[in-house]
Each structure stands twice: as C-alpha cells, then as structure tokens.
Amino acid sequence: MADYAVLHREQEARSRRTLITPEGVDLSLRLADAGQRLSAFLLDLVFMLLILIAATVVAALIAVSGGLWRIALIVWLLGFFVLRNCYFIVMEMGPRAATFGKRIVGTRVVARSGARLTADAVIARNLMREIEFFLPLSFLAASGADGAGETATTIIGLLWTCIFLFFPLFNRDRLRIGDLLAGTWVISAPKRSLGFDLIAAGRPANRLTFTPEQLDAYGAFELQTLERVLRAGNSEALTTVADTIRAKIAAWDNVPDVEFLNAYYEALRIHLERKLLFGKRRLDKHDR
Amino acid sequence: MSDLEAVGRFNLRAAREAEWHQLDQLVTIAEKKSPRALSDEDLMALPVLYRSALSSLSVARETSLDLELIVFLESLCARAYFFVYGVRTSPLRRIEQFFVRDWPAAVRSLWRETLIATFLTVVGAIAGFLLVRSDPLWFDAFVPEGLASGRNFAASTEYLRGTLYGSDGKDWLSIFATFLFTHNSQIAIMAFALGFAFGVPTTFLIIYNGGMLGAFFALFGARGLGFQLGGWLIIHGTTEIFAIIIAGAAGLRIGWSVVFPGEASRLDSATAAGRTAAIAMAGVVVMLFVAGLLEGIGRQMITNDLVRYAIGSTMLLLWLGFYYLPRRTADG
Numbered sequence: 287m288a289d290y291a292v293l294h295r296e297q298e299a300r301s302r303r304t305l306i307t308p309e310g311v312d313l314s315l316r317l318a319d320a321g322q323r324l325s326a327f328l329l330d331l332v333f334m335l336l337i338l339i340a341a342t343v344v345a346a347l348i349a350v351s352g353g354l355w356r357i358a359l360i361v362w363l364l365g366f367f368v369l370r371n372c373y374f375i376v377m378e379m380g381p382r383a384a385t386f387g388k389r390i391v392g393t394r395v396v397a398r399s400g401a402r403l404t405a406d407a408v409i410a411r412n413l414m415r416e417i418e419f420f421l422p423l424s425f426l427a428a429s430g431a432d433g434a435g436e437t438a439t440t441i442i443g444l445l446w447t448c449i450f451l452f453f454p455l456f457n458r459d460r461l462r463i464g465d466l467l468a469g470t471w472v473i474s475a476p477k478r479s480l481g482f483d484l485i486a487a488g489r490p491a492n493r494l495t496f497t498p499e500q501l502d503a504y505g506a507f508e509l510q511t512l513e514r515v516l517r518a519g520n521s522e523a524l525t526t527v528a529d530t531i532r533a534k535i536a537a538w539d540n541v542p543d544v545e546f547l548n549a550y551y552e553a554l555r556i557h558l559e560r561k562l563l564f565g566k567r568r569l570d571k572h573d574r
Numbered sequence: 575m576s577d578l579e580a581v582g583r584f585n586l587r588a589a590r591e592a593e594w595h596q597l598d599q600l601v602t603i604a605e606k607k608s609p610r611a612l613s614d615e616d617l618m619a620l621p622v623l624y625r626s627a628l629s630s631l632s633v634a635r636e637t638s639l640d641l642e643l644i645v646f647l648e649s650l651c652a653r654a655y656f657f658v659y660g661v662r663t664s665p666l667r668r669i670e671q672f673f674v675r676d677w678p679a680a681v682r683s684l685w686r687e688t689l690i691a692t693f694l695t696v697v698g699a700i701a702g703f704l705l706v707r708s709d710p711l712w713f714d715a716f717v718p719e720g721l722a723s724g725r726n727f728a729a730s731t732e733y734l735r736g737t738l739y740g741s742d743g744k745d746w747l748s749i750f751a752t753f754l755f756t757h758n759s760q761i762a763i764m765a766f767a768l769g770f771a772f773g774v775p776t777t778f779l780i781i782y783n784g785g786m787l788g789a790f791f792a793l794f795g796a797r798g799l800g801f802q803l804g805g806w807l808i809i810h811g812t813t814e815i816f817a818i819i820i821a822g823a824a825g826l827r828i829g830w831s832v833v834f835p836g837e838a839s840r841l842d843s844a845t846a847a848g849r850t851a852a853i854a855m856a857g858v859v860v861m862l863f864v865a866g867l868l869e870g871i872g873r874q875m876i877t878n879d880l881v882r883y884a885i886g887s888t889m890l891l892l893w894l895g896f897y898y899l900p901r902r903t904a905d906g
Binding site: 305307308309311313314315371379380381382383394396402403404405406407409410413414416417463466467468469473475476477478479480481483484506509510513514517555558559562563 | 587591594595598602604605608609625628629631632636637638639640641642643645646648649650651652653655656657659660668671672676680763764766767768770828841842844845848849850851852853855856859
C-alpha cells in the first residue's frame with residue numbers, strides 16, 4: 287500500500303521551493319496553490335469593482351450638484367484607467383508585495399531568483415494581465431453590446447481567456463503568463479501566531495507509561511498527524527485515532543480518549559526527539 | 575518520563591519565544607504601515623532578531639518534532655527575510671526613478687527594435703497610400719468603419735475639411751475618451767503582449783497601423799487636403815505613433831528573445847526581455863496619455879496648421895531628447 291506518509295512527502299516536495307538566504311538557511315517557500323491564486327484575484331476584482339462603484343457615485347454627485355459633468359466624466363475615465371492599470375502594480379510594489387486580495391489569502395509575489403522584487407518585474411507581470419484577462423473581457427463586452435451576434439468573436443474571446451486562465455494549472459510552478467515573463471512566482475506566506483506547545487508545563491502530569499516497543503510503533507509523520515488531530519479537537523476524529531493507536535499498541539483501553547492521546551503524544555515525541563538528537567530521524571512507521 | 579529529558583525542546587521555546595514575538599510585531603508594523611513607522615532602535619534590532627529567528631528555525635528543524643513551532647518559524651523567517659532583503663525604496667522614489675532613469679533607459683535599449691518598427695510603419699504607410707491611390711476600395715480594408723466615421727471616398731471635400739477643424743457636432747470629450755482608452759491602448763498593449771508569439775502578430779499590427787495612416791493620406795491627398803491632414807495628425811501623432819512604435823518594438827524584443835535566446839535559456843531570455851519591455855510599456859501608457867490630451871484638448875483649440883506642425887515637431891524633439899540624449903548615469 288502506497289501509504290499516506292509517502293504521498294504527503296511527495297506533495298510537500300512538489301509545493302516547496304528552495305530559497306537559501308544569505309545566512310545559509312533554506313526557507314523552503316511554499317507555492318500558493320491554484321485556489322489561493324484564484325480567490326485572491328476574485329477578491330481583488332470585487333475590491334476594484336467596489337472602488338469603481340464608489341467613485342462613480344461620487345462623480346455622479348459632483349456632476350449633478352455642480353453641473354460639471356464634463357470634468358466629472360474626465361476624472362471618472364482617468365480614474366478607471368488608473369484603477370485598471372495601477373491597482374495591482376502599485377500594491378505589489380510596496381514592502382508587502384501583495385494586493386488586498388493576496389493579503390487576505392496570505393500570499394505574496396516573489397522573484398523566482400530569490401533576489402529583490404523589482405519594479406520592472408511587477409509591471410511586466412501585471413501588464414500581461416491586460417491580455418490575459420482585461421482584453422478578452424473588453425472584447426466580450428464590446429461584442430455583447432453590439433448585439434450583432436458575433437458568436438465567433440465571443441467564442442475566440444472565451445477560448446483565449448480559458449487558455450490564459452488555466453495556464454497556471456499546467457505547469458509545476460503555478461505560473462501565469464505574466465509570472466513567466468516577469469520571472470516571478472506567488473508564494474504562500476501567511477501571518478501565523480504560535481500555538482502553545484502540546485507538552486507545555488502546567489498540563490496535568492502524565493500518569494501513563496509506554497514500553498519502548500509501543501513507542502516504536504510510529505514515526506514523525508504519524509506524530510505530527512496526531513498533533514493536528516489534537517489541535518483540531520474534533521471528538522469523532524479523536525475517538526477514531528485513539529482506537530487505531532490502542533489496537534496497534536494493545537494498551538490503555540480504560541483511559542479516556544483525550545487523556546490517552548495526550549499522554550501517547552508526549553511520550554512518542556520525547557522518544558522520537560531523543561532519537562533525533564542521536565541523528566536518527568524516523569520519518570514514518572515504515573521507516574526503520 | 576522526567577522533565578529533564580525534555581529540556582532541549584523546552585529551552586528553545588522558552589528561551590526565544592519573546593524574541594520571535596518581538597520580530598513578529600516589527601514585521602507586522604512594517605508590512606501594515608511602512609518601514610518608516612519603525613523607530614531607529616527597532617530598525618537596528620530587526621536584522622539581529624531575524625538572524626536569531628533563522629537560527630531558531632535551524633535548531634527546531636534538527637531537534638524538534640513540534641510541527642506548530644516549525645511552521646510558525648518558517649512563516650516568520652520568510653516574512654522577515656522579504657522585509658530585510660526586500661524593497662528598500664518608497665513607491666514615490668520608485669516612480670521618480672522610473673521617470674528619470676528606467677523609462678528612457680528601457681526605450682534606449684530597444685533602439686534596434688524601434689528602428690525596425692519605424693521601418694515597418696513607413697513601409698505600411700507607403701503600401702497603404704499606394705494601394706488606396708490605385709483603388710479607393712482598399713480604403714475600407716484599411717480603416718474600420720467605426721474609426722472612419724464617415725470619412726471615406728463617398729464623403730464631400732467640405733465634410734472632410736470639417737473633420738479636420740472644428741468639432742463638427744461631436745463633443746471633444748467623446749473623441750478624447752474613445753481614442754485614448756480604446757483604440758490606442760488596445761493597439762499598443764496588443765502589439766506588446768502578442769510579441770511572445772514570436773513577434774509575428776506584432777509585425778502585422780505595426781504594418782497595419784502604418785497602412786491606416788497611408789490610407790488616410792491617400793484619401794485626403796486626393797482632395798488636396800494632404801498638408802492639412804498632416805497638421806491634424808502631427809499635433810498628437812508624433813507622440814501617439816511614436817508610442818505605438820515603441821510598443822511594437824517592445825513586442826518585437828520579446829518575440830526575438832524567444833526565437834533567438836542566445837546563451838541564456840529560452841525562459842531566462844524571455845524574462846530579461848519582458849522586464850525591459852514592461853518598463854518601456856509603462857512609458858508608452860504615459861505617452862498615450864499625453865497624446866490623448868494633445869488630441870482631445872490641443873487639437874480642438876488650435877486650428878492653425880502651422881501651429882499644429884510646430885507643436886507636433888516640438889513634441890517629437892522632446893521625446894527624442896528625453897530618450898536618446900546621452901546623460902550621466904547614477905553609478906558613474
């Protein structure tokens with residue numbers, strides 16, 4: 287059975303990219319997945335639309351109250367132009383290198399070489415957005431407004447958009463055409479807070495003991511899966527995991543699930559970490 | 575299990591957690607506001623805290639199986655790294671750099687492609703002129719109906735003269751808007767972006783754009799309005815056509831780099847070309863904006879042919895000087 291630990295490791299390796307800092311540490315960045323990319327972009331579209339609507343209302347109010355409809359229209363047109371072309375560029379040039387949408391989903395733009403993200407790269411990746419998205423959109427809008435039933439134009443426009451839209455799905459690095467040309471990629475670097483240590487002081491003392499054979503049943507992958515389950519605290523999952531472990535090590539049927547799992551987690555981690563200090567990293571239960 | 579065995583792991587969290595949180599706070603402030611929101615002491619402390627967090631990460635990876643800790647440190651170190659080694663200039667400073675240095679330098683580096691694009695435009699214009707002269711039916715092939723707006727061989731000379739001066743019932747604003755935002759930007763951006771299809775669509779677009787010019791000259795020239803059309807075009811045309819030529823040059827550069835990458839890999843070569851071309855394109859947008867202003871406002875106000883020629887030529891000289899006059903570089 288090709289097991290989960292191997293699959294998980296492969297998946298991690300696929301989504302991680304090496305970036306060695308000048309200090310010599312590998313940051314092993316995680317690429318943003320397609321879902322994050324798409325939701326960030328949709329969020330940005332919503333923001334742009336909201337800004338546009340607000341600006342339109344303001345412009346309309348000015349036009350109506352002051353009778354300055356020409357100036358209001360010019361300002362609106364210029365504003366639209368600036369919004370469409372500069373929203374992404376200006377925000378990605380900032381120190382956070384991310385638009386509002388990207389901030390919310392916790393991604394940012396990074397130069398593929400690991401060097402500083404330069405203005406030209408940001409401009410290049412976002413100008414290509416013009417042909418990837420806005421141009422076919424305006425074609426569609428134009429042919430829709432004509433109402434002349436130019437289905438050929440519409441279909442070609444849709445096809446065009448689809449090619450560019452799905453391009454990130456067809457390469458390992460999840461690159462848009464714009465990323466390809468600008469030498470950038472988008473990584474997932476969310477702000478995180480540090481949760482408590484599951485073996486922290488102040489928790490009830492551990493009454494349960496395990497034999498070395500019982501602790502040898504699992505490796506690091508299972509330990510960290512157990513950590514996730516304990517942190518999530520879903521009682522159904524806890525019961526399932528507890529039953530599985532009990533069956534494997536044949537012990538402690540009489541202890542409540544959570545207490546048993548916490549105790550086993552603590553014992554297993556201390557056991558595995560001690561081995562780690564001696565240079566033996568046990569990746570998963572098949573790893574001997 | 576005694577607590578003694580857990581000493582190594584507990585030490586890392588207990589000993590360093592305060593520093594991590596301090597670093598986290600500083601980076602958050604820098605990300606949310608700007609690096610300037612940090613005090614001098616904070617700025618001095620930041621690199622130290624960052625290196626300490628990196629070393630914590632190395633230690634945690636080698637000695638701990640606490641997933642929460644490792645994930646937290648990885649994320650913290652990545653954020654701090656991008657701040658410490660990231661952007662150092664403010665957006666304003668970057669914009670200034672763009673106007674003073676990057677934009678003219680990018681256009682200058684495209685000089686070979688610019689010459690080719692100019693040549694293609696001229697060839698297109700001559701071809702358009704000759705074709706329409708030989709058979710007026712060609713006019714409709716070069717100029718789409720929406721753009722011609724009644725200016726064709728069926729129109730009277732008086733009507734054509736009217737389109738060159740005065741606003742012939744049209745509002746200057748609508749002309750300004752339609753031209754600036756649809757036609758020019760589309761041609762320019764398409765000429766650039768389609769470059770990566772080996773530059774072939776770009777070449778066609780440039781020739782076609784020239785052909786349209788030639789067709790207009792053939793039409794107006796046939797009615798003895800060639801000189802006047804020149805004035806009508808040149809006031810914004812030197813800026814606008816130059817911008818479209820540069821956009822075409824940017825597209826050609828990308829196409830060229832994909833077909834003939836030289837020593838670099840095809841991808842690296844396209845990336846290098848894409849970045850230069852992108853800067854030039856940002857400049858093209860600025861040029862098109864200026865052209866739109868000249869067209870929308872300048873041309874409606876100024877109806878004297880000679881003044882139009884003077885303004886157009888001055889603009890051309892300004893652009894040429896801005897791009898190609900030798901200047902001192904920042905690094906000597």
